[in-house]
Amino acid sequence: MRCKPKAPQVALVLVVTLTLAPLLAPSPAGGSQDLLARVKASGLLRVSNTQASPPWSFIDEKNQASGYDVDVANDLARRMAIGKVEFIASTFQNFIPGVQSDRFDIVISGQTITEERKQQVDFSVPYQVNGVSIFVHSSNETIRKQADLAGKRIGVSAGSTQERFARQNIPNADVRTYENAILALTDLHIGRIDAALFSRFVGAYLAQKNGLKVKPAPEFLNFEINAMSFKKGQPTFKADVDRAVNAMISDGTLTAVSKKWLGGLDMAEELKKLPR
Amino acid sequence: MDLISRALPLLIRGLGITVALGVVSFAIGSVLGFLIALARLSGARPVRFAAVTYVSVFRGTPLLVQILLIYFGLPQIGIRLEPIPSAILALSLHAGAYLSENFRSGFLAVDKGQWEAAFSIGMAYRRVLQRIILPQAIRVVLPPVGSRFISLMKDTSLASVVTVVELTRVAEQVGSATFRYMEMFVIVALIYWVVNTILQIGQEVLERRLGRAY
Numbered sequence: 477m478r479c480k481p482k483a484p485q486v487a488l489v490l491v492v493t494l495t496l497a498p499l500l501a502p503s504p505a506g507g508s509q510d511l512l513a514r515v516k517a518s519g520l521l522r523v524s525n526t527q528a529s530p531p532w533s534f535i536d537e538k539n540q541a542s543g544y545d546v547d548v549a550n551d552l553a554r555r556m557a558i559g560k561v562e563f564i565a566s567t568f569q570n571f572i573p574g575v576q577s578d579r580f581d582i583v584i585s586g587q588t589i590t591e592e593r594k595q596q597v598d599f600s601v602p603y604q605v606n607g608v609s610i611f612v613h614s615s616n617e618t619i620r621k622q623a624d625l626a627g628k629r630i631g632v633s634a635g636s637t638q639e640r641f642a643r644q645n646i647p648n649a650d651v652r653t654y655e656n657a658i659l660a661l662t663d664l665h666i667g668r669i670d671a672a673l674f675s676r677f678v679g680a681y682l683a684q685k686n687g688l689k690v691k692p693a694p695e696f697l698n699f700e701i702n703a704m705s706f707k708k709g710q711p712t713f714k715a716d717v718d719r720a721v722n723a724m725i726s727d728g729t730l731t732a733v734s735k736k737w738l739g740g741l742d743m744a745e746e747l748k749k750l751p752r
Numbered sequence: 753m754d755l756i757s758r759a760l761p762l763l764i765r766g767l768g769i770t771v772a773l774g775v776v777s778f779a780i781g782s783v784l785g786f787l788i789a790l791a792r793l794s795g796a797r798p799v800r801f802a803a804v805t806y807v808s809v810f811r812g813t814p815l816l817v818q819i820l821l822i823y824f825g826l827p828q829i830g831i832r833l834e835p836i837p838s839a840i841l842a843l844s845l846h847a848g849a850y851l852s853e854n855f856r857s858g859f860l861a862v863d864k865g866q867w868e869a870a871f872s873i874g875m876a877y878r879r880v881l882q883r884i885i886l887p888q889a890i891r892v893v894l895p896p897v898g899s900r901f902i903s904l905m906k907d908t909s910l911a912s913v914v915t916v917v918e919l920t921r922v923a924e925q926v927g928s929a930t931f932r933y934m935e936m937f938v939i940v941a942l943i944y945w946v947v948n949t950i951l952q953i954g955q956e957v958l959e960r961r962l963g964r965a966y
Contacts, residue, residue, distance in 0.1 A: 491942075569924055569928045572928075572931065573933055592931070595931075596931050631915075634924065634925070634928070635924075635928040640929065652835075653915060653921070654915060659824065662824065663824075663915075666827045666832060667832070668832065668834065668835075
């Protein structure tokens with residue numbers, strides 16, 4: 477009655493398969509299919525964002541994706557003559573694998589340009605400059621600048637540049653990672669973490685709209701230059717996206733979108749100040 | 753591979769947390785499950801009802817929802833738990849519900865006549881349980897309980913959504929820092945598999961020892 481699975485044989489097969497698999501995996505860089513052609517032929521642009529970082533991207537009362545990044549995405553598709561946009565929610569941790577494995581075509585979610593990321597995906601020209609702040613509980617008076625963060629419990633989005641920043645630059649930090657900004661700032665409000673590193677706009681929006689008792693430290697932590705990302709090795713796609721973004725900056729569209737969502741800040745002006 | 757040397761200290765810590773979560777939650781869940789199983793067989797109606805409700809709720813809702821509810825939901829009514837206690841609470845309650853069903857089936861497997869015979873010679877309830885019922889029930893109960901332990905060890909990966917840095921979170925973290933996702937997830941899957949194989953062997957040994965005929 478006893479059928480013993482032959483453990484050594486099973487183990488051998490598994491180990492061999494699992495060891496060979498990464499070697500046989502297709503390389504992430506470069507796509508054989510022309511992304512621009514495919515997207516134009518299908519008439520559908522699949523855009524990914526977090527949908528949990530208001531005012532950049534979030535779900536509004538009508539259960540629609542809404543925000544600065546959403547408006548930019550819709551405008552981009554219009555300029556590229558692509559009829560339909562589908563928004564796919566994802567996280568900073570999954571943006572790059574998602575683009576590489578064709579889960580979506582482009583990420584428009586305030587993703588920061590970094591050298592490491594550039595080796596995995598291609599970026600458009602910048603469409604967003606973002607000031608990152610240290611958020612603390614409204615009652616906190618001790619944490620005011622980066623030096624005060626040493627040894628503290630710091631909340632960040634998993635896979636974000638802030639996570640990397642915290643791990644590399646803050647001594648003895650207890651870095652806690654969350655799926656998105658809303659969960660992290662909620663935990664800050666609850667008091668389970670001492671500080672959270674997020675876009676100033678996101679924290680300010682949540683403090684106002686959701687009544688979270690959080691406030692930003694007076695000075696910005698740093699500024700990030702964010703762009704859209706997509707699969708590597710697609711020069712025609714990149715050229716079309718860049719053309720559209722540059723047009724948005726120069727003809728006043730980005731100004732209008734940013735005035736709508738960012739309370740007076742003109743993103744186009746900020747972008748023009750960047751060294752070219 | 754330099755990936756392994758970079759990841760190794762993190763993997764060891766993550767493994768420690770995973771195993772700790774699994775073992776502690778299983779221990780608490782077993783005690784809970786045992787008590788609930790007894791409650792289900794009890795004579796008092798409200799006791800039985802409470803037990804049935806508990807099992808229904810914690811078997812009928814997803815573990816992920818339970819973890820999120822305990823971590824992010826409870827603070828809204830003033831109960832604030834740190835990440836690891838939250839995870840242990842959710843895992844224990846969840847395991848307890850399933851284990852209580854396993855224990856209950858173990859009790860039911862022992863013929864009612866055994867209870868009657870023991871009572872008829874004047875044995876006290878606790879004695880009956882200890883000397884007569886449990887030794888017989890345990891052989892029935894061991895395979896599903898062993899499975900539940902193995903499941904629990906894998907379920908600990910859900911603690912990653914409430915910031916606990918266990919094995920799966922380490923894989924995500926190193927994977928996204930180095931972009932070597934496939935390697936990291938394969939390595940971590942292998943580690944889970946090794947841990948569970950050890951549990952499986954333990955179960956086989958226990959089964960053989962307790963299965964000795966009498």
